[in-house]
Each structure stands twice: as structure tokens, then as C-alpha cells.
Amino acid sequence: MQTAATVKINYFFRRFRAFLGKGWVVHKREIVVSNVDERSPSPIFIIGTHRSGTSLLRRIIDSHPAIACPPESFFMSHYFSLISDDEASIGFDNLSISHDSVRQVLASQSSYFHEAYRKAKGKSRWADKTPQYFEYLNEIDQLFAPDVVFVNIIRNPLDVAYSIWSRKWDVVRKDGDYLDNVCKYVARAGLKQLAFFDQTSSRYVKLRYEDLVENTRVELERVIEVIGEPWCDEIMNFSRIPHDFGTEDPIVRGTKRIQGSTGNWRAWKQSQLNCAVKNLKDLMIATGYAIPE
Template sequence: MKEPERPIFVVGCPRSGTTMLQLMLHAHPRIAIPPETRFLMAAYDARSDFGDLAQEANRLALARWIVDRKKTRFADLGLDGQQVVDEIVAGPPTLGSALGIVLRAYAARFGKPRWGDKRPGYFQRIPALLRMFPDAQVVQLIRDGRDCVASLKEMDWYKQDSLHALSTWVESTELGERAARTLGPDSYHRMYYERLISDPEKELSGLCTFLGEEFDPAMCEPGEVAAVAVPGRKTWHLRTHDEVTTARSGTWRTRLTAAEIALCETVAGDLLREHGYEVSGGTRLDRGDHGRYRRVAAHRRLAARKRDVLDLLRRRTEPSEVASRLC
């Protein structure tokens, strides 16, 4: 019996290059990674609301929740909604199976057998992803935290400040390290944005080895598939239509203020160095900024603990199995 295709999930700090990596994977002849969806974690957190999925009516309700709600971004996938609903209703009675059917249908749209998803925020929910897809392979992309902060603060949709942006980078990097220790080299693969844009063929060949796939040169030209795999409304991803370039790497030197550079290098200097990034050692961090950052980071840690505790409580009352049974 043939082993099922392992799902692929791309994670990382926002603005770390995960969309580019999504497109590189999507350019592979056997792999399809869709635009960011909004239903995996939402469905997982609301799983008790759907009841026992052994009942067909409950699977139908779940399917309609995925397909009909604008918040799920299902429309971006270009799929026949009724066909997906029918497949979920006829499919295995688990949450992971229902969600996997949608992602599998997206891959089938392109005639490809391997499927997955990309969303930077998944770095916070890797254990949940593995509950739903126990055989998943997780790929984390890391970029210089200073460049991530510089890019985030320039996004119209990002409503926080540099303190929050840096805290997000620190959290994503540290949680990735935890995943590496927990999952091992067969299920977790770390990549670096700077290496990827400098030598795409080498880095993508290593990624393909991890995935058990043959490298395809088309992966080095992600712009060729951007038109079909990145929604046009996401104007902040316009550069994904261009050739891979190193032009934006290291631009934090001119895009961050001296105070922001001091914040990044004082708070996250050890973490930056640990991942191969040199620290300039410039302006000294203002004590007030340090205190404000510590409060932001503490708030994020508290929110993460609350999320984990709530998930443990929800597990006690799960109405049905969550692990995918797709084959």
C-alpha cells in the first residue's frame, strides 16, 4: 500500500519571506501550497462547536462553515465549493481529514499530489498542526530580525510598533528552536532567507532532500507562479512577481532608526548571533525602551500560556478525533 503524501507547512515571522518560499514550493511539479487560508486554526479552536463528526449533518455544517464564510478566504483557492462540501461530507469523520480535503483539492486543481499550507502565524500553533496532521513536515524560514522589524513597520496592515514586531520575531525564532528539538530532522527543516536568495538552487535542493522530492529548476523562478498563487489584493507581495534578488537584504541599516537598531541588538543580540547575524553594536538602548519591550514580551508570553491552557481544556471535551485519516 502506498504511503500517503506528507503535508507541508511553512512557518516563520511575518515578512520573513514565507510567501516567496510558498511560491517556490508551488512551482514544484508535485507540490501545491495555496494563498494564506484562515480556516485551519479557526476550525481547530472551534472544533467543539461542530459536534461529533461521525454524524453526517455535523460534517456538512463544518464544510459549509469553511466554504461559505468570507473570513476563511476559501474563495482565494479557486475551487468548486459544492464539490469540496460533498468530499468533506463523504470523507473520514475527523477535523484534520476535513481540512486536509480542502488543501488536497487545491493541489488537485493543479494536478499535484502533495499539499500543505503557509501562514507565518503557524509558528505559534505547531503542536496543533501536528495533532491534525501527525505526519506533517514543517519548514521554518528565518530572516534577520532587524529586516523583519523594518519591513513590518512599513506595512499598512500592521498596526503595532517596533517593540511588538521584534517580540514577534523573537517568539517565532524561539518556538522554531523548540519545534526543531521536538520534531527532529525528518519532520522539521530550518532555512534562512539570506541564504535562500543568495543561492536558491542550493537551498531549495536541500529543502527537496528533506521533503523526499527531486529538485526542479522551476522552483528558482517563483515569480512565474505568483499570478495564480498570490491574490491580487495583496499589494504588499508585489515583489514576489519579480526575480529573486538580494536587494532588500540588510536594508535595516537605513530603514530603522538608531533607537530601533539598539532595541533589536540589545534585546535579541544573542539570538541574532546564534543564527549567524552580526550585531553592529551601535547606539545604546534607552532604559525606557527596554522596559517597554519587556512588558510587551511578557504580555505575549502570557497570551501564549493562556492559549495553551485553553487548548488543553478543549481537548478534554473534544467531540471527535482531530487527526487526519486521509490516504
């Protein structure tokens, strides 16, 4: 069992290691937007709460010779919002534009820059990894079904909450009880993903972060099969392939191999753990993670 001191030492060591490796992984070239009328088949969306392993998985999938997965895009949320906006729907109807026509245009426009990106990378398909898009799962499904493929990565909610809380990320308000706000955010994000994937008819594969760490090859073969691409060893050597960087944790940028980070929540005081369990209990039960006594 890790002590609070061990958790802190490991944290700073990983950051130092990431700093040393940073020069090898900072790759960014300007993308020239060209004619991208020919859309790629089956867009891929990596879905997961912040600190669930999405950045690591993004670099792995981006290593496949057929798939280009850029850092967080963010801008697609505006298109997703438009497809479900009631007033916008009335406006389209007033212009005698059918919902299906709107859907096709928004799908084409929202993916325009991803198409340019994958074309510039010389790849046939694109993927997206933006954790905030868990808010728009139904809209993504509407725009890109039936071809869309989802890869849903989950991690022990306690570790997810601890990781966000310890870094003081601003994914939630910092006023009031920050830990309580973080845990409520993790619970809401996780339960919303569960609800969607329980009812969607689109292709998706669920992946546990802990299983990815322990049985990397087996789990990735399963993911690649559902995505619909042939296996290639490049994805096991993801650190040797150039990747563009975004707003992900610098530790991920310097990661040269898959090394698990689990159980850090044990550094919490008992009162903090009680707060986390109170908020995350339902999600932990639903996802099969043990609740600490």
C-alpha cells in the first residue's frame, strides 16, 4: 500500500521524467487545409472522463498507420450543440431544411478540419479525443451514426477523482468544497457515459485502464478489432512515433511505455476518502470497482 509520502515522491518523479522526455515528443506542424470533399469512413471517438487514460490511449491509436488522432479539438462541441438546439431546429424548419439535411451538413462541417488533419498525416481515418465530449454523446451519435465507433475508457473513479483533485484542475468550480465538486463531476461524467453506452446501437468497445496496463497487447487487439483495422505492432511502440501535443498532462508527453498509476487515492485522509466514497459509490458499484472499507 502506498503512503502519502510515496505518492508525492512518485508524482514529482514522473513530472521530472516527463520534463526530460519532453524534447523528444514535441511535434507540431502547420496543417494546410485543402480539398477534403472525400470523407473518411467510420470516425472514432475516444470517450472517457479526464484522468482516465484518454491521452495515453490517444497516442496509442494515433500510432496506427491508418488512424490520425490529434490532441483535444474542443470546437466540435458547437456543432454538437446545434443539432440538439430547439430554436435552431425551428429556424431550419422555417427554411424548409430537413433534419437529415442539417445532420449531413453538420457532420461534414464539424469533421472538416479532422479530415484535413488526417489527410495531411497521410492516413485514411481520423479519431478524436476530447474528454469534454462526454456531454455530447447523443449528438455525436446523431451526426455520425451508423458509421461512428466509440472507444470508452474507464478507470477506478477514486483514482480519477484523486488525480484531478491533486492537480487542482479547473474542470469544476474551485469555490466551495473543491473535493466535493470534483467527485460529483466524476460521478456525473461516469454515469452519463454508462447510460449512453447501455442504450446505443453504435459500435463501441469498453476498456478498463487497469486492464490496459496489465494486459496491454490483449486489450489493444480487442480495441483495434472493434475499430475495424488490422493489428500492427506500431501501436505497441507508440513512444517512438511522433505525436502532436495538446493540453494533456506533460507526464503523458514523456511516457515511453505503459506504466500504471493506481491506488493514489490512498493518500487521502479518512475524511477526504469518506467524501469521495459518498459521491462515487453508485458509479463504483455500476463499474465493478471495490469500495474501500
